[in-house]
Every structure is written in structure tokens, then in C-alpha cells.
Amino acid sequence: MEKQKITVRVAGKAYTLVSSDPPEHVRRVAELVDRRLREMEIASGLPSQQVLTLTCLNMQDQLVKAQDEIQALKRRLAEARKDGTEAKPHRT
Numbered sequence: 001m002e003k004q005k006i007t008v009r010v011a012g013k014a015y016t017l018v019s020s021d022p023p024e025h026v027r028r029v030a031e032l033v034d035r036r037l038r039e040m041e042i043a044s045g046l047p048s049q050q051v052l053t054l055t056c057l058n059m060q061d062q063l064v065k066a067q068d069e070i071q072a073l074k075r076r077l078a079e080a081r082k083d084g085t086e087a088k089p090h091r092t
Contacts, residue, residue, distance in 0.1 A: 033055075
């Protein structure tokens with residue numbers, strides 16, 4: 001897919017992004033970020049710069065945990081294939 005410009009609103013400001021992802025995906029990402037920022041702002045009552053920083057830290061934390069979980073699942077799957085057994089569901 002070729003790159004296209006997509007305008008989104010985050011924290012009350014319009015941003016024009018250039019992406020090769022589908023516009024629906026870009027809008028969904030922007031909406032999720034905007035929602036998280038509003039939630040953090042309401043919950044914390046902190047100034048906007050601190051809200052932005054804390055939201056970024058929280059979202060990155062979730063991303064790292066998800067990536068770690070994916071890697072753990074890949075290792076379990078590889079081990080199960082090697083052993084000739086099925087991987088059992090991981091419970092958290």
C-alpha cells in the first residue's frame with residue numbers, strides 16, 4: 001500500500017501523519033492514544049507534560065510486557081514442537 005496523509009486528533013490537536021498503513025488503523029491508534037491521555041489526565045490531575053510522559057511510560061511498559069509474553073510463547077511452542085508434544089495454554 002502506498003503512503004498517504006491521514007489527519008488525526010490527539011489531546012485536542014490535529015496531526016497529519018504519513019503512513020502506508022490503512023487509514024482505519026492509523027485512526028484507531030490515534031484514538032487509543034487520545035483515550036489513554038484523557039484517562040491519565042482525569043485520574044492524575046497532573047500538568048499536560050507529565051500526563052504525556054506518564055502515558056508514554058505506561059504504554060511502553062505494556063508493549064514490553066506483550067513482547068516478552070510473545071517471546072515466551074514462541075519458546076514454548078518451539079520446545080513443544082521439538083519434544084513432539086502440544087503446548088499447554090499459559091496462565092497468567
